[in-house]
Amino acid sequence: MSQHRSTVRPASFDLESGTASCGASCASAGDGLPPPGTPDIEIARAARPRAILDLAADTLDIPSESLIPYGHTKAKITLDYIAGLRTRPRGQLVLVTAITPTPAGEGKTTTSVGLNDGLNRIGLNSAVCLREPSLGPCFGMKGGAAGGGRAQVIPMEDINLHFTGDFHAITAAHNLLAALIDNHLHWGNAQHLDVRRVSWRRVMDVNDRALRNITLGLGGPAHGIPREGGFDITVASEVMAVLCLATDLSDLQERLGGIVIGLRSDKSPVFARDIGADGAMTVLLRDALAPNLVQTLEHNPAFIHGGPFANIAHGCNSVMATDTALRLNDVVVTEAGFGADLGAEKFLHIKCRQSGLRPHAVVVVATVRALKMHGGVAKGDLGIPDPDAVRRGTSNLQRHVTNLQAFGLAPIVAINQFSGDTRAELDAVRAACDAVGVPVALASHWADGSRGSENLARLVAERLDAPPPEVRFLYPDSMPLPDKIRTVAQRVYGAADITLDWLAQRGLEDIAAQGYGHLPICIAKTQYSFSADPGVKGAPEGHVLPIREVRLAAGAGFVVAICGDIMTMPGLPQSPAALHIGLGPGGEVVGLT
């Protein structure tokens, strides 16, 4: 299981072939799907998914009694079965990351799905591991998050709505802890929690700005102790991060028990286990810990499990899912949130460090349109060919590439093709890749499915045939926390230095004094720039990263360092997607794009 099949054909490097080999012909590819440009939901609905129990048996050799079906096309893999896999060797891990995101879009999830289909197309046994979408953004601005075009996971509607209930379970476990905290205060506060220093908030999987800052416990003695509080969105919950890093039920409970809920007046931390919450929380999360199995449009296995924020948390799907997929497949493609400065850095420094997972290959996704924005073009002008702007914008791509090289990785660039991209613009990207010595493939999976990602898949397969890279972390556990932040700021963001607000400085000292100085750091920075200023595109240098606040995620096992305003509860726009989402005449969901 640990080596891919021997049928891999040589990879082709012709940039143009991405469309040339496919393009028009694929609209009649015989897959029965509507042509490119059809809304994602209609393509997804036209797909005929395989029964998930059959797919699991055929492609992964999982017996049906080791699956917990949720309908006919979704299933969880039982924890018992997973425990039995631990002796199998792991397959090879491919990380998909991206340039700094812009409103033009990069298509990281779409490329992950397309690459997985491409790898299967060329004869490898490959699965993709993705994060679960959050309901909040789905009804807000963003719409669904299950890939796009002909590179999607299905059943798309279910995945974007309640799916298998994982996020609801996380919400319930998080808020049970919150209720137990206020109940503890109400009944005499035996732990002597400082009511002003309760740090555990509540969560809800909805975009609801009015819940960011609240006062609670109002109304008199029967209704609790009055204090300030607030809600974050569920993906920002430490319980989410804990679930995504836990390796089994007992590790889950250990981490939940280690969550710091607040401080006593002597500043000593109070843990979730101190008020007896960890057992009940684990019970609520027992099913949620089991990874979810679905399929791509091309009927290849997809593990979709967990979805922590990529700013105040590490932004990767669960260790349980990635590890399970690696035991069951020769190759596993996974993605990390935002650009490589945040997503790949946290994937490596947090997820890989904690779990022992190591990527064998890494793909950096870019689009000509996004590179043009990094080159200074306004969103309204992206339709105008501008190879010079693309050339300027590749500074962003090159920075991400050299950053990944600093980790010991040998990245591959994937250009997620749009129909308006010109040859001159594509050549500019290739030249930039040549300049930093990385291979590049044009990928048209959005329009063409696996035919469009075949060349990318060949490049990746070639990398997987080479010996695994020696992954190097940029800092050791033993480095002091401020130096860890400075290291990432300088070596990944290109910053000259960091500044620590007085509160942040003292916070780091307290955290170290409490015995958490060995933890990795998780920097919460805007995803729209290497710097802390979202307006600065390209590859800025010499800037200073201002750390305003730090938070200990003791259960998850990292220290969050926050730059600027990081919103942990989004708001709805003036005309939210919810107003356009409904059921059509046949009971089908409309408006979920």
Next chain:
Amino acid sequence: MSQHRSTVRPASFDLESGTASCGASCASAGDGLPPPGTPDIEIARAARPRAILDLAADTLDIPSESLIPYGHTKAKITLDYIAGLRTRPRGQLVLVTAITPTPAGEGKTTTSVGLNDGLNRIGLNSAVCLREPSLGPCFGMKGGAAGGGRAQVIPMEDINLHFTGDFHAITAAHNLLAALIDNHLHWGNAQHLDVRRVSWRRVMDVNDRALRNITLGLGGPAHGIPREGGFDITVASEVMAVLCLATDLSDLQERLGGIVIGLRSDKSPVFARDIGADGAMTVLLRDALAPNLVQTLEHNPAFIHGGPFANIAHGCNSVMATDTALRLNDVVVTEAGFGADLGAEKFLHIKCRQSGLRPHAVVVVATVRALKMHGGVAKGDLGIPDPDAVRRGTSNLQRHVTNLQAFGLAPIVAINQFSGDTRAELDAVRAACDAVGVPVALASHWADGSRGSENLARLVAERLDAPPPEVRFLYPDSMPLPDKIRTVAQRVYGAADITLDWLAQRGLEDIAAQGYGHLPICIAKTQYSFSADPGVKGAPEGHVLPIREVRLAAGAGFVVAICGDIMTMPGLPQSPAALHIGLGPGGEVVGLT
């Protein structure tokens, strides 16, 4: 399908036979279950459930493609399949209700499950329809709610935890509406909602007193409009009541759209559909509307779906589940919350009135211990035989019986037997039943399963062989709202009259002026007394029912009249069940009783 089988044997009326025929022998009944007195969860875990797809095919003739499995022992029945059943005749409906509850316990759910098993035992095709338990009380004081002893529904742990996610979906839909309301206020308030008169609160499925009264929208202009608000528990959500009364997806959306979210300054109501929320809410509830199928310990079908509060809502499982069960079975046993004064009254006046369902038989559950409490015995003295106290307490039972007779029903009394009940005490109950002309059966299903409920089942089967009763509502739609309240107070509660606080008086006038005067009323009164005073046991007369407040549930289709303090968000006790719930060494749930 509409008539039960002809194999029914004559019913026996020997009170003593309940234990005599079973008792000791049943501990070795060959069913492989632990003996009576074993904790419910251990009995449930020892049971070997049938695969739900097989059970549905064998007992209900439902093809597997019309079921949505959730694991191997739970499933939803698809809405398409249910739509195709509408032309089938309905089976016969049996309502299980109870005397006024006391801390001694009555066992309404247990008796419903036991009766269903008994009916199947004597050859009828019967199913039971129950409410879904709420997570809040499960981690608070109450523990699980899936029957008890040998009269349980399984899988007990799943049913008591997330089950099929219905309550989470209701929470999400409710809170999406709340977020859309505050977002509407934030972005200019085009509907001119009076921010002081927003009546839509938020919900969470947890006991959390600190959320009862909050201020929200704090923190400045980016964080919404400051106002007062609060949280109820999910079972108190009008969305829950709506889901339980809706007959299909379009009725669901119509009801959701008709929810009143608040008033304009001119007091005109603003509806959920006015801010465009009904479509997205319906999408979130699409799966939740489909009824859930599980099984009893004896492998008979159980529909568990919905669970509205029995005070500020109607306290019955869903119309969808009851109606579907009736199309698929000759007999359906269902329960209604609290005692018959609240549960049966609302079942008839709200659920039956709206849906066209009519019970053919009704069972009133009593225990000797509870009757003793109604006769004045303190909880600590319930172990002492006291036939006189039982005799005094039967006034409560008799009042419920005559109330049901006023509806045109001919009730049957079930004594849910406890091991300490004496012959003299049981005789006292029989004499009281004889005095009001109703049959009575001793039932020991808790200890003995269907062997213990066989006599009760025969009594019920005999009633079902008789022509259906002419069910009469106590008030017509056209009666003015205050008179509807007075009618229930006088004819069901034995009150002399009602008083309406000034606010309640004006509220009823406003509701009538808005065009809702035709709706039934839903009285939120303590469940512990016929009066509004929970300390008054037995069958009080001549009291006055004080109506403090009224609320319009326009989407659900009733008007709530509130007496005294009705808590819509419970609190946790000093030592909540959550502190004792956890996973055992084998990953099994412990502490969930």
